[in-house]
Amino acid sequence: MIGAFDSGHGGLTILRALTAHLPERSFLYFGDHAHMPYGERSADEILQLTEAAITLLFERGCRLVLLACNTAAAVALRTLQQQWLPAHYPDRRILGVLVPTVEIATGIPWAETTPRNAHNVNRSIAIFATRRTVASNVYVEEIRKRAPHITVVQQACPGLVSLIEQSAPRAELRDAVQGHVRALMAQMNGAMPDSVILGCTHYPLVADLFTEMLPAGCEVLSQPDLVARSLIDYLKRHPEIDTATPAPSTRFLTSGDPDTASHFATVFFGRPVQFQSVPLKAIV
Ligand code: DGL
Numbered sequence: 001m002i003g004a005f006d007s008g009h010g011g012l013t014i015l016r017a018l019t020a021h022l023p024e025r026s027f028l029y030f031g032d033h034a035h036m037p038y039g040e041r042s043a044d045e046i047l048q049l050t051e052a053a054i055t056l057l058f059e060r061g062c063r064l065v066l067l068a069c070n071t072a073a074a075v076a077l078r079t080l081q082q083q084w085l086p087a088h089y090p091d092r093r094i095l096g097v098l099v100p101t102v103e104i105a106t107g108i109p110w111a112e113t114t115p116r117n118a119h120n121v122n123r124s125i126a127i128f129a130t131r132r133t134v135a136s137n138v139y140v141e142e143i144r145k146r147a148p149h150i151t152v153v154q155q156a157c158p159g160l161v162s163l164i165e166q167s168a169p170r171a172e173l174r175d176a177v178q179g180h181v182r183a184l185m186a187q188m189n190g191a192m193p194d195s196v197i198l199g200c201t202h203y204p205l206v207a208d209l210f211t212e213m214l215p216a217g218c219e220v221l222s223q224p225d226l227v228a229r230s231l232i233d234y235l236k237r238h239p240e241i242d243t244a245t246p247a248p249s250t251r252f253l254t255s256g257d258p259d260t261a262s263h264f265a266t267v268f269f270g271r272p273v274q275f276q277s278v279p280l281k282a283i284v
Contacts, residue, residue, distance in 0.1 A: 001061050001068065002018070002027050002063070002231075002243045003029075003062030004202055005029075005053045005057060005065060006067075006218070007036035007038075008036040008165050009031065009165055010205070012031075012264075013204040014223070015197055016224065017224035018066075018227075019230060021232055022235075023052075024248055025243060025245075026249045026250065028057055028060055028250075028253065030057055031253075031255070032049060032254075032255050032256075033255055034137065034255035035255065036161065037162055038130065039131050039200070040132070043076075045236065046072055046086055047080075048284055049072075049280065050069075050077075050080065055281075056280060058092055059102060063243050064092065064094075066095050066096070068227070070199045073098050074138040074139070075132060075136055077094065077096040086268045087201055093238075096136060100226050100229070100232070101199070102139065102143055103196060103230070104194060106146050107147075114147070115148045116144075122149065123147075123151070124150065124191070124195075125143065125150055125151070125194065126153045126158040126184055126188070127154045127196075128155050128180060128184070128203060129156065129157070129197075130161065130200050132193075133200065134155075135156075139154065139197070140154060153184065154239045155170070155180055155183055157176070157200070160177070177206055177209040192215045192218055198210060204224055204231075207220065226273075251276070252275040253278045255280040262274050
């Protein structure tokens with residue numbers, strides 16, 4: 001079984017792509033709705049919450065957990081992979097969403113960390129993300145390390161995750177996205193980015209609004225699809241990570257209100273989805 005974790009609804013965008021690409025696998029989703037938005041929390045809190053969420057999924061039988069949350073991946077993934085996992089669950093794996101996103105954005109494999117000579121000079125990438133992901137600077141560092149010819153501009157979108165979680169009226173969401181796009185364009189002195197990364201898994205839920213507000217011709221990278229493709233590739237390369245189950249199923253857990261989460265997911269998936277309530281053991 002494969003676990004997928006996010007602070008709330010956002011990881012469902014990744015999960016939908018995973019279930020579409022890997023229909024023969026079983027998934028267990030955990031949304032930490034009780035503690036969202038992670039983007040406004042301290043790095044230490046995010047680390048604790050992410051560790052507790054992964055433990056919850058491992059203890060329910062997941063061999064591999066995908067952090068379907070840019071904020072958790074940006075802040076906690078490296079520490080958990082390098083220090084916590086070997087000591088507590090040496091035979092399990094944790095993956096994130098940053099690695100495949102950086103690979104697609106740069107066209108350079110993650111393993112290649114020395115700068116490549118630029119063929120296509122002066123490319124620019126804009127990243128919309130939570131305040132905490134922007135503060136981590138991980139996207140900027142990882143892209144620059146491999147592709148110093150790419151200019152990376154970040155735009156934090158505080159408040160947007162909460163509006164999405166509350167299923168805010170469309171006009172309110174449009175105003176919020178417009179404000180964030182305008183702030184980005186001001187940072188870039190009106191120049192158009194070549195590509196845009198929606199670097200928070202909630203934002204694909206309003207991808208159409210970003211596309212509407214951004215200048216025409218600006219490519220918006222779809223994180224759900226690229227993450228799903230990358231996971232397929234990973235599973236092929238790592239047959240020892242046995243995530244097979246007798247019959248495929250997808251189950252949903254939340255630390256928040258199961259009715260609200262179920263309603264949102266039912267609309268999003270276009271079929272009945274029932275979340276179960278679980279407490280998250282974390283001291284934040
Ligand atoms: N969906 C998450 C992300 O990808 C975080 C949202 C939040 O809780 O702030 O960053």
